[in-house]
Amino acid sequence: MTTIDTRYDGQLRCHAVHGPSGSELDTDAPTDNQGRGERFSPTDLVATALSTCILTVLGITAERQGWHLEGATARVEKTMTRSGVRRIDLLEVWIQLPADLSAEQRQQLIRAGETCPVKESLEGAVPMRLHWS
Structure with a gap:
């Protein structure tokens, strides 16, 4: 706790x-x-939590495998609703992985990143789109 x-x-x-x-x-x-x-803002922190959680999980996975992940980035865009109850309408994240990773390494990292605890917690409550490159 x-x-x-x-x-x-x-x-x-x-x-x-x-x-x-x-x-x-x-x-x-x-x-x-x-x-x-x-x-x-408080909702900015939710968006930040998603992007930093993804990168943290990627870092954990990379460290376990002995891979270098330094330089990986994530950019998150938060869109709020325009009418009705004020809430996050969409979180969209662009994750850039280092270019020197193999296709297999990238796939393993993507699978790990898709299961970060923040994404899992928000799933079904906040629409999210992750873009991997």
């Missing part, structure tokens, strides 16, 4: 502290929802 303590600081901003490490982060509401958009 991990504990994260969060405090509301006013003006639609929050401050969170990761219990195990003491790492801190601040959030701000986005400009399209009454905020200043000067920091990650």
Whole structure:
């Protein structure tokens, strides 16, 4: 179990502290929802969680196999609903793997990345598209 303590600081901003490490982060509401958009929004963190989870799982897989994954990237685009209940409408992720991987290595990494815990947790609740290259 991990504990994260969060405090509301006013003006639609929050401050969170990761219990195990003491790492801190601040959030701000986005400009399209009454905020200043000067920091990650809570839904930005969901999108960030997806892309970083994919890369982390890829890293775990690569390290187990003795492969180098440095330089792999993920770009995530978050689209919010335009009407009705405000929620994430789509998370689309473009994952770029290092060019020197074999076809077999790429397939193994793709299979691993498709099962990251964040993707598995969001599955069925938030539409997601992953693009691998």
